[in-house]
Amino acid sequence: MIDFILLFFLVVCAIAAIRMKDLLSAIMLLSAYSLIMAVVWTRLNAVDVAFTEASVGAGITTVLLIAALSRTQRGEEDGKGSEGGKQKPADRMTKSEIQKAHIITRHSIISLIIVLITGAVLVYGTIDMPNYGDPNAPVNLHVAPRYIKGSYEESGVINMVTAILANYRGYDTLGETTVIFTSGICVILLLRKKIV
């Protein structure tokens, strides 16, 4: 039950963040989205992922987006001719504007059909998926048993996630750290006024 409520709020947050014209509110909604997502991860017993989601997704990403927002303007520009923009009454439209509106409606119908088909295919794909937490699911039969049995003996740390991240997948984590370092260098090169 609580899962459905959480997922419902997740979708509400996502849609509201897309529809919001005020970018600061959109950022706040994204932050709320991440926080709900963190609760969902916790419900799925993925506490490490939940922790990362809460600190990175809801915490620092929000701050960095607001920092980026401080360099631009707060409101979204009115996309001319977009669905959300103010539309003139039909009798005052010129011919070309009416034509444009027709094209936009046709485009959005086509996109709706594409989205519905994609969604239906995805839902169809989930039917074949194993149940959540099924011990006989392929993903739980490959390397997972070895991690569960041997990660403490082989790496000496109790937290299996840390053992996988730092020991079995040590190169990946080194790469991630390097990516973060590189992003910092790029930000310095692009935005710093005076490079000493």
Add this chain to the structure above:
Amino acid sequence: MMKEHIIIGFISRLLIPFIQLYALYVIAHGDLGPGGGFQGGVIFAASIVLYAIVFGMDEGRKRFSQKLSDILSPIGVFIYGGIGLLCILAGGAYLQYGKLPLGSLKLASHLGIYGIEIGVGITVAAVMMTIFFETARRKND
């Protein structure tokens, strides 16, 4: 920026040491519970960001200078890569912590993982602060 708000200033002054302590706890206990270098580094950066938002960018930069964060961000990667090289020198493969001469395999591996978590934490904290301070707009530009 919000220097004139007494309540915000007081509460953040009160909270920031605890946030930083928690960040260090998260880095140090990544091997025992959820968390690790990445999350801890982000939380540490968040505490400095909070300080900078409340007391102004320049005041924040005084507490954690540009030079310091510039030096710290490669140091974390160096610690990580250095531990990998130490493993080679100790006769193992790159990042094979178990070969480090620190007692039993379990203890050596544990300490190696500990070391790289600290490295990740340092880099992440410094880079997140750098991104924040460079991205946010100052008064004079």
